[in-house]
Amino acid sequence: xxxxxxxxxxxxxxxxxxxxxxxxxxxxxxxxxxxxxxxxxxxxxxxxxxxxxxxxxxxxxxxxxxxxxxxxxxxxxxxxxxxxxxxxxxxxxxxxxxxxxxxxxxxxxxxxxxxxxxxxxxxxxxxxxxxxxxxxxxxxxxxxxxxxxxxxxxxxxxxxxxxxxxxxxxxxxxxxxxxxxxxxxxxxxxxxxxxxxxxxxxxxxxxxxxxxxxxxxxxxxxxxxxxxxxxxxxxxxxxxxxxxxxxxxxxxxxxxxxxxxxxxxxxxxxxxxxxxxxxxxxxxxxxxxxxxxxxxxxxxxxxxxxxxxxxxxxxxxxxxxxxxxxxxxxxxxxxxxxxxxxxxxxxxxxxxxxxxxxxxxxxxxxxxxxxxxxxxxxxxxxxxxxxxxxxxxxxxxxxxxxx
Numbered sequence: 001x002x003x004x005x006x007x008x009x010x011x012x013x014x015x016x017x018x019x020x021x022x023x024x025x026x027x028x029x030x031x032x033x034x035x036x037x038x039x040x041x042x043x044x045x046x047x048x049x050x051x052x053x054x055x056x057x058x059x060x061x062x063x064x065x066x067x068x069x070x071x072x073x074x075x076x077x078x079x080x081x082x083x084x085x086x087x088x089x090x091x092x093x094x095x096x097x098x099x100x101x102x103x104x105x106x107x108x109x110x111x112x113x114x115x116x117x118x119x120x121x122x123x124x125x126x127x128x129x130x131x132x133x134x135x136x137x138x139x140x141x142x143x144x145x146x147x148x149x150x151x152x153x154x155x156x157x158x159x160x161x162x163x164x165x166x167x168x169x170x171x172x173x174x175x176x177x178x179x180x181x182x183x184x185x186x187x188x189x190x191x192x193x194x195x196x197x198x199x200x201x202x203x204x205x206x207x208x209x210x211x212x213x214x215x216x217x218x219x220x221x222x223x224x225x226x227x228x229x230x231x232x233x234x235x236x237x238x239x240x241x242x243x244x245x246x247x248x249x250x251x252x253x254x255x256x257x258x259x260x261x262x263x264x265x266x267x268x269x270x271x272x273x274x275x276x277x278x279x280x281x282x283x284x285x286x287x288x289x290x291x292x293x294x295x296x297x298x299x300x301x302x303x304x305x306x307x308x309x310x311x312x313x314x315x316x317x318x319x320x321x322x323x324x325x326x327x328x329x330x331x332x333x334x335x336x337x338x339x340x341x342x343x344x345x346x347x348x349x350x351x352x353x354x355x356x357x358x359x360x361x362x363x364x365x366x367x368x369x370x371x372x373x374x375x376x377x378x379x380x381x382x383x384x385x386x387x388x389x390x391x392x393x394x395x396x397x398x399x400x401x402x403x
Contacts, residue, residue: 032354032355033069033070033072033078033354033355034066034069034070035354036069036078036082036352036354036355036357037065037066037069037070037078037081037082037085038066039350039352040082040085040086040350040352040359041058041061041062041066041085043350043361044058044089044094044361045058046283047283047348047361047363048089048094048283048361048362048363049281049282049283049288049345049362049363049364049365050089050091050344050345050362050365052287052288054089054090054091054166054169055162055163055164055165055166055169056088056089056090056159056161056162056163057161057162057163058161060160060161061085061088061161064160064161065081065082065084065085065088068081069081069082069085075355075356075357076100078355078357079096079099079100079103079355079357080099080100080102080103082096082099082357082359083095083096083099083103083104086359086361087104087159087172087176088159088160088161088162090159090166090168090169090172090173091172091361091362092106092107092108092172092317092341092343093318093343093344093345093347093360093361093362094347094359094360094361094362095359095360096357096358096359097349097358097359097360098356098357098358099182099357100182101181101182101183101184102181102182102183102184103181103182104157104176104179104180104181104182105176105179105180105181105182106176106179107172107175107176107178107179108124108126108175108179108314108315108341109126109175109178109179109180110125110126110129110130110131110132110179110198111124111125111126111131111136111175111178111179112124112125112175112314112385113142113174113175113178114171114174115170115174116141118141118143118191119141119142119143119144119150119191120141120142120150120154120174120177120178121139121140121141121142122136122137122138122139122140122141122142123138123385124138124314124338124385124386125137125138125386126254126314126315127253127254128203129201130186130198130199130200130201131198133201134193134196134197134198135193135196136188136190136193136196138385138386140190140191140192140193141190141191141192142178142188142189142190143189143190143191144188144189144195145177145178145180145186145187145188145189146186146187147187147189150177153177154173154174154177157173157176157177158173159172159173180198183200184200185197185198185199185200186198206224207224207234208223208224208225208227208228208230208231208234209221209222209223209224209231209234209235209237209238210222210238211238211241211242213242213245214249214394215394216246216398216401217244217245217246218245218246218247218248218249218394218397218398218401219242219245219247219248219249220248220249220251221235221238221239221242221248221249221250221251222251223235223250223251223252223255223266223320223323224254224255225255225256225257225258226255226257226258226259226260226262226263226319226320226323227257227258227259227262228258228262229261229262231258231262231266232262232265232266235266235269236269236300239269239300239304243302243304245306246306246307246401247306247307247308247309247397247398247400247401248304248306248307248308248309248397249308249309249310249311249390249393249394249397250308250309250310250311250323250327250333251310251311251390251393252310252311252312252316252320252323252324253311253312253313253315253316253337253389254313254315254316255315255316255317255319255320256315256317256318256320257317257318257319257320257321257343258318258319258320259319260294260319260322260346262319263319263322263323263326264277264296264326265299266323267296267323267326267327267330267332268296268297268298268299268300269299269300269303269304270303270304270305270308270327270330270332270333271296271298271303271330271332272298272303273298274295274296274297274298275295275296275329275330275331276293276294276295276296276329276369277294277295277296277325277326277327277329277330277369278293278294278322278325278326278329278366278367278368278369278374279291279292279293279294279366279367279368279369279371280292280294280346280364280365280366280367281364281365281367282363282364283363288365291367291371296326296330306401307334307397307400307401308327308332308333308334309333309334309335309336309393309396309397309400310323310324310327310328310333310334310335310336311336311337311389311390311393312324312335312336312337312338312340312379312389313337313338313340313389314338314339314340314341314385315341316337316340316341317340317341317343318341318343318347320340321340321341321342321343321374321377322366322374324340324377324379325366325368325374325377328368328380329368329369329370334380334381334396334400335379335380335381336379336380336381336383336389336392336393336396337379337381337382337383337389337392337393338379338382338383338384338385338387338389339377339378339379339382340377342375342377343362343374343375344362344365344366344373344374344375345362345363345364345365345366345374346362346363346364346366347360347361347362347363348360348361348363348364381396
């Protein structure tokens with residue numbers, strides 16, 4: 001949902017919110033790092049869409065992190081500085097895509113936590129994760145991280161460039177701490193379990209699409225990614241096999257997102273006329289420009305007209321949030337599950353050619369057909385974390401069939 005920039009918007013954007021650096025006074029390596037940092041900073045200064053939602057002082061980000069970037073002894077060290085600068089936006093959609101191992105992960109990873117008087121209380125655990133395998137459960141309290149007290153770890157991870165307090169920034173920080181570091185095992189101490197080791201967990205690969213029939217003949221299709229066009233073909237085959245089902249459950253739990261060019265044709269199998277499914281905006285000056293409409297066209301040899309339920313969870317992200325939002329906006333589905341990840345915008349990529357680092361940033365905020373922000377999206381049937389989402393989806397499908 002949104003366009004991809006084939007080239008960065010500009011190189012000189014670093015001047016937009018600060019003075020020009022004195023390039024001639026810096027060594028060659030520092031010129032490369034300074035130029036890439038300024039390109040990142042200036043591009044986001046001009047194009048990042050959520051400054052109105054954040055308490056981030058973007059000028060201060062430049063003041064604090066640019067000298068660190070210039071002084072970095074290697075590209076990996078520069079990437080670590082860049083990763084920290086992007087974290088000041090406390091936006092899981094705005095991050096490095098190819099940073100080195102060992103940098104902090106973008107939260108949430110496999111645990112979601114909230115503050116507790118004794119540490120960090122677990123509020124959600126991702127199924128089939130290292131945390132689940134270790135026995136960590138909702139309600140557990142994490143008191144130590146890598147042998148350190150939680151309070152010390154959280155203090156050291158604090159954001160440095162906030163103009164004021166923001167509960168969302170605090171949630172980002174504590175969940176970033178609990179997520180650990182990229183490609184690195186973790187060790188947590190919990191009040192109930194004591195010390196728990198969380199190794200890197202490689203899951204068995206699963207197809208992007210799988211399907212089956214549930215009790216009462218209800219059809220079930222799991223979509224694990226919207227990242228490949230082959231998913232459209234696989235979904236069409238699944239729908240053809242389930243075309244006589246009295247209701248259909250589409251499961252996007254744990255789906256990390258993908259491309260609107262994949263999700264939109266799937267939505268097109270459920271309508272008979274072109275319909276709007278979302279509104280979008282883009283930065284224009286200091287604020288956002290006028291909205292435009294994103295629509296879906298009908299597609300396929302037949303239209304599936306029976307009731308549809310879409311399942312989601314805390315790890316449904318990006319396009320896996322846009323899909324249930326769109327299906328509901330088309331009048332073709334009820335959403336069942338927990339609130340989702342809350343990623344509210346289409347992202348643009350940015351490649352820093354001098355260092356070879358790739359990043360992405362929130363660029364086009366998305367709204368439903370009632371013009372409500374996607375990051376506020378809630379299920380129609382909202383469940384508590386840990387509830388049996390599939391069972392609730394089956395119950396909702398039966399209710400819709402009974403009509």
